[in-house]
Amino acid sequence: MLRSHTCGELRAEHADERVTLCGWVQNRRDHGGLLFIDLRDRYGVTQCVLDPDAGEAAEIADRVRLEWVVRVSGSVRLRPENKQNPDRETGAVEIVVDGFEVLSRADPLPVAVTGAERSSEELGLRYRYLEFRRPEVRRALEVRAQVNRIVRDYMHELEFVEVETPILMKSTPEGARDYLVPSRVHPGEFYALPQSPQLLKQILMIGGLDRYWQIARCFRDEDLRADRQPEFTQLDLEMSFVEEEDVQAVMEGLLRRLTSEVAGVELPTPFARMSYADAVETYGTDKPDLRFGLPVRDVTDALSASAFVVFKGAIDAGGRVRCIALAPEYSMSRKQLDALPAVVADRGARGVAWVKVRADGWAGPVAKHLTEAERAALTEATACVDGGTLLFLAGPRSVVEPASGDLRLHLGKAFGLRDPARFEAVWVTEFPMYEVVEETGALVAKHHPFTAPVAEDIPLLETDPASARARAYDLVLNGEEIAGGSIRIHDRAVQGTIFRQLGIDEAEAQERFGFFVEALRYGVPPHGGIASGLDRVAASLAGFEQIRDVIAFPKTTSAADLMSGAPSRVDQAQLDDLHVSLTECAPDDDGASE
């Protein structure tokens, strides 16, 4: 070892010991005769002192600059009482240096690594390794590692078998766009990177593994968001001879342990359950943030006879009027109220009507359109009280539902109700089997085509498929979907029905999922499972808004890696090997691929 201790471990009891430390020069304070150098490594920062009589060591140290890597030897000295630094764990001591060695010089850094100033995200990604020198950035990776360790321990305790599935897979398009890898030995053919190991884990169940798990990298070639990367990591698991509650119990136990050990929060189990229909009705979304109330109420009935053009127009067209009631302590200024329409404009909502509830007469632009009977009905429906405010959204259900969810979230943020230290988990259940594509009327699987229907809804598959419910469940934590799973179809006849309804005929099913359809013939245990987005889980536990923060080398919104320069052009010889020719290709103008 080049060192005897780390930069974070020396305390008063080490006084007078001889030590050798290695690290980066975080700061230097040159007093002419006396020179202080703060030495940093992963574990902390230790102050080193060079007296003029340190001789050659002092001469070398004098030339050292920020972020050089050095090795110092000396003795630990207890600092005088009034010279100790209580803000630093090693602040009681300092190293009196008598040996100083430069291990590596450093150019001035292109990003800020110490202090409150943080360089732009763009530079941070370009020089990601320099960001790791910041403790808060390193902490994110440490949380990530801790999550992985807890997951691994837990799954092994429950006797799940860890199985690695291939990265080079068959393309089974449906849902997200695949990342493709051309085959050299099979001209014109391609592998796909897995969007998830879905079919493989079901096949493991058919193979009798009984309980499988894996930390699986997944790839989806779709546009990015703050909570979406083109490659991301899932905890993937599957169990045989189980029902919903069995899978959910495994996940609850895990999340409970994670929040306890990582965030110090004890989650009560079992978690709350809420049907998809209730979630959308009450929170305007299938991933409700239950850290705060502000439920959305449907007041269409209360206003069914309204003459007010905004309400009447929506209701006559078959739409709904939805209302959020604000308690008196959440009163909003006119300016804040005027800002609300912009919040819901994305969803196509025309505006947000509002009225102030006052015992001595309701106020606001909408008040005059409300009859006494309507006020009574609204009071009944929303439980509003004197001093409160009612916010209304009116329009088609497809607009008003998501808009009400956005509005509720906006209010939660605006009133500071989203406590980052709180964790509220809820299972959303009874998802519909299908979504109906508006333009064509075609059915698309809401979850995926291997999800089992609720038994009593099987007859509905033929008569009213759009209202058939799936045995699917999502785990929602603080308004974020952190896991989703289902009980799978284990009956090939049912699987055939689902394929047919999705417009996948036998030949196509054979072409795309042939290996899986064949496997369904040879004895399939009833099974189900779940996959959890570990990037989101880690970000959530560590209090980060973006999953980029808990990914060591994340990609930008345009799926580029600013550090390595990927993606980039490749040699013609490589393309030739792969039997790939480029058709349309803009001139190389990004300058990044020289």
Next chain:
RNA sequence: GGGGGUGUAGCUCAACUGGUUAGAGUACCAGACUGUCGAUCUGGAAGUUGCGGGUUCGAGUCCCGUCACCCUCGCCA
């Protein structure tokens, strides 16, 4: 593909309605200083205002185009 935001010294930022030589902190270079811990003090160097056009006597500022990054709608079974 659409909408919004950002882009000025290595870094973080400033520059009113278009107007003199684009400033400050920090880092860097040189010097001073024996108890600092965001050390302090003196001096210096440092700019294609993302890029390309245009309007104007004059553009960091206005217009058009374009690139990068961030947020977002669509998309993400």
